[in-house]
Amino acid sequence: MSSEIGLNDVKPGMWVEFDDDYGHYAGELHEVKKPENLVDVFVMLLGNKPPLYIETEDAGNLVVFLDFGDGYSTGSARNVHVYESKPETESVxxxxxxxxxxxxxxxxxxxxxxxxxxxxxxxxxxxxxxxxxxxxxxxxxxxxxxxxxxxxxxxxxxxxxxxxxxDDVPCTDDAPRERITDITKVRPGDKAVMKNGNKYTVAQVRSECTDGITLCLRVEGFCVVCDWWAEDYAFQYAYHEPYTMADLPKEPGFYKARTESVWKHDGKRWMPVLSHDGTIAPAFPCQSQSRSQFFKTSVRDDRFPFTKVEASFE
Known part of the structure; x- marks a missing residue:
């Protein structure tokens, strides 16, 4: 399978694919030009050429002028991917x-x-x-x-x-992905796939949306990051990225897991308070776990995400 190449490492002869206002384009890279200094940038701008442009040999020597995220001379380029060679396809x-x-x-x-x-x-x-x-x-x-x-x-x-x-949910590792078709269950950090095939990171979510604009999507590329609110009708599905240690709460307190179990975090270790069925966790032996241990068992038992709760004792 052909490996994907970062835009900073593209070379002539590689395979490029991108979307524009008219559909999807794919072809072999014919020429790649990058500015070496500010003078080069100025000259390219004077010639109506953004700082990076890729010229492809196919489709009548189509020239693609890519700038810092705003598109190229004939439209708006999205989902730009470069590969070492043409990805294999299976013909009918x-x-x-x-x-x-x-x-x-x-x-x-x-x-x-x-x-x-x-x-x-x-x-x-x-x-x-x-x-x-x-x-x-x-x-x-x-x-x-x-x-x-x-x-x-x-x-x-x-x-x-x-x-x-x-593929509905592309996977680059063995971690499972949960496909989410209910837009109300999407959370910040998820990957949202729209009906046109474009994929974005969810920056914000309006939990009580009434005007048909629930998700704020983040577009990143060419050193520019911008957020925009998307219409709900364009949403196809989303999926959660694999959880990491960074997803574990760091602030001490009581936390409820997705499984309804409740845990106490003292800043270093995690201790059970309530089981998933609401019964009190046994006091002895205390199943205290370190942060790394708790992360592993939480992934195994599907406890993510955690919600901070207030504990009251009567």
Whole structure:
């Protein structure tokens, strides 16, 4: 599998993919230019070229001018990814030759609705998006000849090279991800995936939203960070990143776990107060745990997140 490369390490010959206002673009890097000093930056700006631009050889020598997060000369570039080489794709024909059925085989157009897919055309064009009610992507060439949800989904192999199902929750390690489709359960720090396929970090959440704008999303790139409030209708799903030691409360006090158990934290160690069923934890032997021990058992027992509570003794 081709490794993803940071934008500071891109070189000609690598593979670049990004989204713009018209869809998804993918191609081999033809030229990469970076400013060496402030004079270079000034000259590039005078030529209407932002400090970093990438020129690709495909699609009629398309030139992509990338600036510090605001896009390029012909639109707004989003989700820019660079790889060592072109990521492997499975063509429709090759899947059949190998005896493997593509995921869309045997489905109706209705069953292909509302899926996040990546379509590679035989001319090299690549489009990603969420399918509509009949399995097509709006503003893209029809994926299938079907015109109703009940018809069989069958791609036009004359122009389509492959149709791939984009992973709902991409994982780079073995840690489990919890897919969240209820927007009211999203919390700051989660990754939110929108219906256009873009992924953002959730900066803020309005727990009692009444105007259809619940999530504040953080856009990071090219040394610029900005937050913007997104419309709820654009939300597709979110997922929690794996918990770390930093997610354990540091301030002394009483804390309720997601499992309803209650724990006392004295600043160094954690001690049980109430079990998940509300019964009092045994006083002896006291199951006091160090911070590292408590983190490991909390991940194992799915205690995260913790909420600080007030303890009253009557």
């Amino acid at each position: 024909k090759q899947a059949e030759d190998d005896g493997e059925q593509p995921f869309w085989k045997g489905k109706t157009c209705g069953e292909m609705a509302h899926l996040h897919v990546k379509v590679t055309y035989k001319n090299g064009d690549v489009v990603t998006g969420v399918t509509n009610e009949i399995g097509d992507i709006d503003n893209a060439y029809c994926l299938s000849a079907g015109f109703s949800p009940d018809e069989e989904f069958f791609p036009n192999e004359r122009i389509i090279e492959s149709i791939e199902l984009v």
